[in-house]
Amino acid sequence: MGKLAMVLASGELEKLQAASIIASVASTVGMEVLLFATMDGLMAFRKDVVEEKAWKTGELGKGMLEKNAPLFIDTLKQAKEVGNIKIYACGMVMDMLGLKKEDFVDIFDDVLGVTAFLGMVEGAQVLFI
């Protein structure tokens, strides 16, 4: 069924929502899905950001929060229960800012560098978000 990889580099809620839905559904129909969260896309998983729902949003994102749409984090957690999906955090950003895995919500399978991620995504369709 193939392999789908996504680089989550944006902290915009709308983009994270869209990416999480596509990734999750793909993971449940037999695709191997790999996500790499980096830059603002990684910051969106920080515990304090998640607790305060302090994501960058436009009108649509505000509406999603008001309507209690399933959040990307919950969608990804559910996908991990039932699908073939792995989520990695970018080690470079964490080193740079002195952050640890514990500073983020409990969702990452590992902390990786770019070389390791590129090795994993060989032969995959890669989307950059």
Place this chain on the structure above:
Amino acid sequence: MQGEADRVIDARGSYCPGPLMELIKAIKEEDVGTVLAVLSSDASSAKDIPEWVKKAGHELVGVFEEDGYWRIVIRKSR
């Protein structure tokens, strides 16, 4: 009622992909042959769940429009 089910998943009020994710979790727990019904008030789920069922290799018994929601009935096939 058309499309009786062994198990009903009430996902009304939840938005995409909530109903689908709840269905997938339930499917994992049940045996092959079990008939499951998902109730969804979300129109996009009513369209997308049958697509998922096809792709995942299960049988779509039917999509029934009820009063303000859809009842999507499927049989676990593998």
